[in-house]
Amino acid sequence: MFQNYRLIWGVLQGVERKRFLTLIALSVLMAAFEMGGVAAIFPFLALVGDPSLIAERGEFARLAEMTGIEDAKRFTAMIGLGVLCVLLLGMGFRALGSYAQTKFAMMRGRSIARRLLALHLHRPYDWHLGRTSVDLSQSLLSEVDLVVQQSILPAIMLLTNVVVALLIAAVLFVANPTVAATATALLGFVYGLVILILRRPLKEAGAKRVEHNQARFRHVSEIGEGIKELKASGREKEALEGFRGPAKGMAEAHTSAIVLGQLPKFALEAVIYGGFVTLVLTSYATGNAALAQLMPLFGLFGVASLKLFPALQQIFADISLLRFSHDALKRVHRQLNDDTPSRTHLAEQRLRLKRDLRAEGVGYRFTGAIRPAVSDLSISIPAGSSLGIVGGTGAGKSTLLDILLGLLPTQGRVLVDGVPLNEGKLGAWQQNIGYVPQAIFLSDDTVAANIAFGVPEQDIDPNRVRRVAQLAQIHEHIVTNLPKGYASQVGEGGALLSGGQRQRIGLARALYHDPDVLVLDEATSALDGPTEQAVMNSIRGLSGLKTVIMIAHRLPTVRACDQIIMLEQGRIVARGSYDELLETNADFGKLASA
Numbered sequence: 001m002f003q004n005y006r007l008i009w010g011v012l013q014g015v016e017r018k019r020f021l022t023l024i025a026l027s028v029l030m031a032a033f034e035m036g037g038v039a040a041i042f043p044f045l046a047l048v049g050d051p052s053l054i055a056e057r058g059e060f061a062r063l064a065e066m067t068g069i070e071d072a073k074r075f076t077a078m079i080g081l082g083v084l085c086v087l088l089l090g091m092g093f094r095a096l097g098s099y100a101q102t103k104f105a106m107m108r109g110r111s112i113a114r115r116l117l118a119l120h121l122h123r124p125y126d127w128h129l130g131r132t133s134v135d136l137s138q139s140l141l142s143e144v145d146l147v148v149q150q151s152i153l154p155a156i157m158l159l160t161n162v163v164v165a166l167l168i169a170a171v172l173f174v175a176n177p178t179v180a181a182t183a184t185a186l187l188g189f190v191y192g193l194v195i196l197i198l199r200r201p202l203k204e205a206g207a208k209r210v211e212h213n214q215a216r217f218r219h220v221s222e223i224g225e226g227i228k229e230l231k232a233s234g235r236e237k238e239a240l241e242g243f244r245g246p247a248k249g250m251a252e253a254h255t256s257a258i259v260l261g262q263l264p265k266f267a268l269e270a271v272i273y274g275g276f277v278t279l280v281l282t283s284y285a286t287g288n289a290a291l292a293q294l295m296p297l298f299g300l301f302g303v304a305s306l307k308l309f310p311a312l313q314q315i316f317a318d319i320s321l322l323r324f325s326h327d328a329l330k331r332v333h334r335q336l337n338d339d340t341p342s343r344t345h346l347a348e349q350r351l352r353l354k355r356d357l358r359a360e361g362v363g364y365r366f367t368g369a370i371r372p373a374v375s376d377l378s379i380s381i382p383a384g385s386s387l388g389i390v391g392g393t394g395a396g397k398s399t400l401l402d403i404l405l406g407l408l409p410t411q412g413r414v415l416v417d418g419v420p421l422n423e424g425k426l427g428a429w430q431q432n433i434g435y436v437p438q439a440i441f442l443s444d445d446t447v448a449a450n451i452a453f454g455v456p457e458q459d460i461d462p463n464r465v466r467r468v469a470q471l472a473q474i475h476e477h478i479v480t481n482l483p484k485g486y487a488s489q490v491g492e493g494g495a496l497l498s499g500g501q502r503q504r505i506g507l508a509r510a511l512y513h514d515p516d517v518l519v520l521d522e523a524t525s526a527l528d529g530p531t532e533q534a535v536m537n538s539i540r541g542l543s544g545l546k547t548v549i550m551i552a553h554r555l556p557t558v559r560a561c562d563q564i565i566m567l568e569q570g571r572i573v574a575r576g577s578y579d580e581l582l583e584t585n586a587d588f589g590k591l592a593s594a
């Protein structure tokens with residue numbers, strides 16, 4: 001449990017930690033108010049039991065003299081009112097405190113999720129390779145909520161309730177040390193025993209919850225991604241069955257946590273009320289004291305147990321939640337404190353390409369790969385020219401592209417106008433690149449918003465959107481076939497657009513920010529012959545204005561490129577113009593005729 005506090009401390013940041021400490025101080029104050037209310041009951045009940053105390057007890061006498069209320073009934077009523085005020089004040093203060101605590105915890109849900117997302121976005125590209133987005137969505141959408149509601153909030157509440165319980169116990173000790181000591185020993189024993197018995201099953205339920213939740217997220221995400229294959233092969237039933245196990249496991253883990261958390265309630269109830277009855281009966285049977293004399297004590301214990309019992313109950317519930325959420329907290333803590341370097345400074349100004357882009361001896365080997373995907377490769381691309389990259393599958397084309405984009409760390413150097421690209425310049429360089437991947441991601445938004453991707457709606461320039469759509473040969477389709485033109489919704493994942501149309505939206509998107517460098521990673525492979533030709537003509541129209549780097553499987557696609565390189569096993573095996581390569585390289589000739 002102390003580990004939970006350590007982990008929470010690690011999850012919080014500078015100002016959050018200060019607020020956390022302030023809330024704990026507030027908890028102590030809340031507890032003091034709570035105790036004040038309980039302590040005030042004792043003299044009040046004593047007075048009700050024996051009005052002569054007004055004259056006998058100094059503090060009552062002084063108060064009666066100060067207020068001028070000598071009449072016993074009126075004096076008792078005044079004290080009762082005072083006690084009520086203290087109790088109400090305590091409750092009001094506690095309500096305010098609870099609001100502050102809950103708000104603090106809930107706001108952490110927002111800040112922790114945002115930090116997780118920011119860390120994820122700023123991790124280097126090679127860190128993302130081999131990782132799925134399931135991890136992120138599970139942490140952001142599920143584990144953070146659990147951490148907030150079942151770790152941070154209970155951690156604060158636990159401290160409040162422990163202080164409340166201790167202070168109320170202290171009042172009871174002052175009132176009657178013997179009874180209080182017996183009750184404490186009894187409660188402590190029962191309580192300790194229950195915690196000891198339940199801690200392991202609670203922790204196990206928490207670990208199982210994380211595991212099943214992960215499986216649930218993975219399964220749903222796989223269904224989303226593979227829905228076409230699933231439906232086409234009629235495997236809906238299996239997909240549904242696959243969800244059953246983790247969903248059931250998750251429900252069972254939560255059930256265990258809730259039931260185990262409630263078990264001690266009954267044990268405590270038995271001890272508290274059983275103890276109270278025993279106390280009354282013993283006093284009555286032994287005739288040790290008149291019932292009237294014991295009244296204040298019973299009243300005190302009654303009110304104390306009204307306060308003490310929920311506090312003890314809450315303490316156990318908080319401990320249960322902390323144990324249950326331990327694994328989720330550990331996971332979020334690990335993700336927030338993962339020391340993979342992040343690049344958080346986004347450049348404001350783009351790094352323009354005026355002379356040339358050069359790669360000198362670049363290379364990259366994927367983790368676990370036997371040989372490098374690209375090795376010792378050098379190339380020079382004059383600004384405004386076009387480069388076509390061809391080669392068989394696995395030749396290293398995409399890896400070379402990723403190196404030039406600054407996405408992968410490389411041996412050798414990449415130079416922009418003779419200046420080596422380093423960590424500090426990557427953001428500025430990437431802002432100057434328009435990238436069109438093989439598969440375009442479309443958000444469930446309008447066509448215009450998808451072209452000006454990431455630009456807030458009010459800042460979208462409709463003229464620019466139209467211009468780049470014309471360049472990408474998609475304008476005619478948008479204005480003639482879509483119901484609301486540029487304001488039409490594309491449907492989730494671009495469901496209303498064909499593969500070729502999606503690709504052209506992607507091209508328009510890459511052109512929207514008017515980058516100096518246009519990178520196409522098999523971007524036209526989904527287009528039919530005439531459309532590809534039209535798009536390639538548009539790209540050719542950019543000749544001299546933009547530097548174009550493209551990967552293509554079909555050789556006609558790169559026909560008009562100023563320079564073509566052919567890769568094999570990560571190395572350049574031929575370079576030149578299309579016609580030069582056709583003449584000098586037999587493999588290229590074979591590929592062209594194929």
Ligand SMILES: Nc1ncnc2c1ncn2[C@@H]1O[C@H](COP(=O)(O)OP(=O)(O)OP(=O)(O)O)[C@@H](O)[C@H]1O
Nearest residue numbers: 129130366369373392393394395396397398399400
């Ligand atoms: N994330 C990865 N992890 C490990 N190895 C990888 C990874 N991505 C690519 N590779 C390996 O690196 C080599 C080059 O891959 P790359 O994707 O650059 O080739 P490519 O020429 O673009 O292939 P294709 O035309 O099939 O897309 C291949 O052997 C591939 O298996």
